[in-house]
Amino acid sequence: xxxxxxxxxxxxxxxxxxxxxxxxxxxxxxxxxxxxxxxxxxxxxxxxxxxxxxxxxxxxxxxxxxxxxxxxxxxxxxxxxxxxxxxxxxxxxxxxxxxxxxxxxxxxxxxxxxxxxxxxxxxxxxxxxxxxxxxxxxxxxxxxxxxxxxxxxxxxxxxxxxxxxxxxxxxxxxxxxxxxxxxxxxxxxxxxxxxxxxxxxxxxxxxxxxxxxxxxxxxxxxxxxxxxxxxxx
Amino acid sequence: xxxxxxxxxxxxxxxxxxxxxxxxxxxxxxxxxxxxxxxxxxxxxxxxxxxxxxxxxxxxxxxxxxxxxxxxxxxxxxxxxxxxxxxxxxxxxxxxxxxxxxxxxxxxxxxxxxxxxxxxxxxxxxxxxxxxxxxxxxxxxxxxxxxxxxxxxxxxxxxxxxxxxxxxxxxxxxxxxxxxxxxxxxxxxxxxxxxxxxxxxxxxxxxxxxxxxxxxxxxxxxxxxxxxxxxxx
DNA sequence: CGTCTCGTTGACGAAGCTCAAAATAAGTGG
DNA sequence: CCACTTATTTTGAGCTTCGTCAACGAGACG
Numbered sequence: 001x002x003x004x005x006x007x008x009x010x011x012x013x014x015x016x017x018x019x020x021x022x023x024x025x026x027x028x029x030x031x032x033x034x035x036x037x038x039x040x041x042x043x044x045x046x047x048x049x050x051x052x053x054x055x056x057x058x059x060x061x062x063x064x065x066x067x068x069x070x071x072x073x074x075x076x077x078x079x080x081x082x083x084x085x086x087x088x089x090x091x092x093x094x095x096x097x098x099x100x101x102x103x104x105x106x107x108x109x110x111x112x113x114x115x116x117x118x119x120x121x122x123x124x125x126x127x128x129x130x131x132x133x134x135x136x137x138x139x140x141x142x143x144x145x146x147x148x149x150x151x152x153x154x155x156x157x158x159x160x161x162x163x164x165x166x167x168x169x170x171x172x173x174x175x176x177x178x179x180x181x182x183x184x185x186x187x188x189x190x191x192x193x194x195x196x197x198x199x200x201x202x203x204x205x206x207x208x209x210x211x212x213x214x215x216x217x218x219x220x221x222x223x224x225x226x227x228x229x230x231x232x233x
Numbered sequence: 234x235x236x237x238x239x240x241x242x243x244x245x246x247x248x249x250x251x252x253x254x255x256x257x258x259x260x261x262x263x264x265x266x267x268x269x270x271x272x273x274x275x276x277x278x279x280x281x282x283x284x285x286x287x288x289x290x291x292x293x294x295x296x297x298x299x300x301x302x303x304x305x306x307x308x309x310x311x312x313x314x315x316x317x318x319x320x321x322x323x324x325x326x327x328x329x330x331x332x333x334x335x336x337x338x339x340x341x342x343x344x345x346x347x348x349x350x351x352x353x354x355x356x357x358x359x360x361x362x363x364x365x366x367x368x369x370x371x372x373x374x375x376x377x378x379x380x381x382x383x384x385x386x387x388x389x390x391x392x393x394x395x396x397x398x399x400x401x402x403x404x405x406x407x408x409x410x411x412x413x414x415x416x417x418x419x420x421x422x423x424x425x426x427x428x429x430x431x432x433x434x435x436x437x438x439x440x441x442x443x444x445x446x447x448x449x450x451x452x453x454x455x456x457x458x459x460x461x462x463x464x465x466x
Numbered sequence: 467c468g469t470c471t472c473g474t475t476g477a478c479g480a481a482g483c484t485c486a487a488a489a490t491a492a493g494t495g496g
Numbered sequence: 497c498c499a500c501t502t503a504t505t506t507t508g509a510g511c512t513t514c515g516t517c518a519a520c521g522a523g524a525c526g
Binding site: 380381421422424425428442443 | 481483
């Protein structure tokens, strides 16, 4: 895909005229990373803004005890590392390629100049940050108020919305995703995820294989996610 | 306190020259709220940006089951409701006065014009949002990785840092705060907070009364917060 | 075919939530 | 100042959810 084409898909730049996009596009460098590769680490000095072109990147925060939380998963058109690079801080989390990915990136310095030249971008940045902040706050609320099964149901529905593709059996999550990943996304353990998914499989709600999940009965998941779960006694 | 004086204390406006502050200050309206008053509700259409002049305001997110999470506590110089009012969305959470407070506020429309006139503010907004985002992400990490006692210890230390005043016995949290509040700040229940605080009191780490806590042995708290807790067997 | 990663399942325990009851503190109106 | 009301806190008992530890199975890949 062409650069200004990718920029056009990014909410942060979407509002700009095509000529400006072409102009800005020149400053971006394309690079590829294999699934599992780290793109940057928490605590690194932030020097680049990244923009996902193809594939998915996850943003992780690690704890001393070795546990990890997946804060967010970015797909095509989404940016990450931007704020830190703009402000010149350390990255607040680690970015790792979930699939093979291609990303565009610019240096913080260049990004600053771009924003300076096209101040409207600042508004877009604020808008994007506002959205992410809401999502993160919602994550906090869920962690406090809801139990694992519900969080997991919500997460699958969210993933289906983001990267779901229709297949014969239902909607397939189009991204290799381990039980461990799901656990880190929902703040639980891989065993609990495995048990829950197995139960759902028995109930005919999902089909699941190695690094692969298909939702066969979305309505069932919604019932769980929205606390309308009928008890099957 | 004078308006431009208050603006000067706000990171969002601090970088502006005094003349500009005086100019902007004219658009702000001062209002007071009693402890417990709601300033705005989640889901309200956001029409104003608020800036705390005196007192403390808490930002709360409610769940269907009646549970609540305190996302943040804002003190003098801190702004809230800003992003939503700028973007013209609904407020993502509820704001409630923790103490009697005085706040300055402007309409979203006016705020937009101000930012438009003084684009540097946009950068400050991004910086402030970045900081808050990091804090919220850290909150997520803690909820997932750490147990209640640790989270509570950290919270008390944070509060001591924000609103602590030295007294004879140690450092007093200078804000009326119930066990329920602490529970909502740390994602637990008031009973668990009560038990933990009682234990700490027996251990000589804190003194606590009704809506009142004084840290008498900060080092003990730090040991707990940093997982260096020696077992007293 | 051996190794590795990923997934499944069981058993056990513990952190912390829920429910309940009572004590304490702070008003409030007479 | 006292009786009464209300909010806050404490403490106990029981129990559920979920994490931890462990063993095993199965597919993938060189």
